[in-house]
Every structure is written in structure tokens, then in C-alpha cells.
Amino acid sequence: MNEIALTKDIDEYLEDVYQHIARRDLENALKILDKAYSIDFDRSELGELLRLLKFWKERWQRLDEFASLYEKGDYLMDQWDQFLVWYRKRQKMPLDRGIQCLRYMVHSESLNCYEQMHLSDCEDQELHLRIGRCNKVLGNYEKAVSVLEKGVRINRENPSVLAELADTYALVDEMKGAKIFFREAFFINPQLVDLSRLESGLIRKVIEKISDIGFEGETVNEWLPVYAVIFGVFNIKRELRPISTENSVSPSSLCRTTSGRMPETRCWCLV
Secondary structure, rough: OHHHHEEEEEEEEHHHHHHHHHHOHHHHHHHHHHHHHHHHHHHHHHHHHHHHHHHHHHHHHHHHHHHOOHHHHHHHHHHHHHHHHHHHOOOOOOOOHHHHHHHHHHHHHHHHHHOOOOHHHHHHHHHHHHHHHHHHHHOHHHHHHHHHHHHHOOOOOOOOHHHHHHHHHHHOOHHHHHHHHHHHHHHOOHHOHHHHHOOOOHHHHHHHHHHHHHOOOHHHHHHHHHHHOOOOOOOOOOOEEEEOHHHHHHHHHOOOOOOOOOOOOOOOOOO
8 A cells, every 4th residue: 555545544434533522422433543553553643543542441330430411521621621731741642632622522522411400490509600611612602602701690799600601702802892801700709710711812821911921820810800801902992880889990909919819899790
């Protein structure tokens, strides 16, 4: 078999592998990949993808150990975070298509677990956050916005939900809403915002600029609302309903308290 024919065959095998991953069919994906690897074991992409699938096969088999759907969904989300750390540390070659397929596989399975919890009859804000987040990752932005907006109505003081809604707004080019909700989330408690899950260019650019300055870890969260004002991201203006007139927000409220946290006093709420 000449090199051109061999490459074509391997690419066809890979396409089948990716299709099975997206359908959450790891068993058949591994069988096809093993066959491709036996044909051309010198192709590094195959060996690396094989390691990634074995990582997830082991974790997929553990799903039966969990009694509740909620626990299964949370387990997969936690494992995805660990997988990204592991992959970035050992990455030998980029596998963009493989990572995207695995991302879809994990989040679609998590969403499947969460959606069986009867969201329409539920006032569990954390469940709304999880379903909204999964829909966002899967590109179901309209559904994500709808679920996250309901989550915000359940509790308007949860920065995690506010930030996810803001991020989704930004992804659908609703920049006014995105800036308002991002600002609110970070002014309530920046440490409760998971920066790793934010995807929109609006907020990623701010995070990158702060990181370039030299901030790392939790200090990025703490300083983000300050620099977002400086960079003009949190510059949105609208008529807001006052919550309290006892303490107004002044320029000094953008500075840190002695405890290192942003002041929690706000002068408006979302309506």
C-alpha cells in the first residue's frame, strides 16, 4: 500500500473515531482506533489519541458507581477539569479535533444526567447553572440563556450564575447585558467566579491582559473588576434601581479592603 493510500485510510479511520466519540460511544471508538494504530503505529496522532480515550474509558466505567444522576454529572465535570490539567502538562502534539469531540462527549453526557432532574419543576439554582453551562459549551446558546436567566431569578446574588449568563450573552453578541452581569458578578464576589469556564472574547481578553501584567491564580479574580473598569469593559451605563442609599459606590470602592476582598456593598440590583 502506497503512502497516499495509507494516509487516506488512516484519515477515514480517524473520522469514524471522532464520530463515535461525539456519540459517546467510547467502546467502538477505541476498537476503530486500535485497528488504525495497527496499520500505522508510527503516526503519533493515533498513539496520543489512544491515550486520551483510555483516560476517559476508565472514568466512563466508574459512572455506574454513582447512585444519583446529579453525582454522575458532577463527576464528569470534575473529571473534565482534571483531564485538561493532565493533558496540558503532557501534551506532545495538538489534537484540536480530538479535544473538541471529547469536550462534546463529556458535556453532552453531563447535560443528559442533569436534564433528567426535571428542571421545569425545580428551584435548584445550582442545577440551572450546570444545565446552562453545559448548553453553553455545546453551543446551545438560546437554551443556555433561558436556563441561566431563570437561575438568576431564583437568586440574584450568585456570582457564578451571573457570570455564566454574562458569558453566554457575550457569545451571542448581547454586549450590554454581558457587561452588566459580568460587572455585577465580580463586584459581589470575584472569587466565586470560575474563570476557567468563561469563553467569550469579552472577558478572556481582560483575563489575558491581567495575566500579562503578572497576576496569577486568585489575584486575577480579585483584580479583574478593577482592570475591567480601566479597560472600559465595565463601562456600561443604564438606569438602575437603587437597593440602598446608605452606602454609595465611589471610586474608592474599586480598591481592595484590608482583607483583600472587593467591597460587597452595591447600589443597584438587576430588574
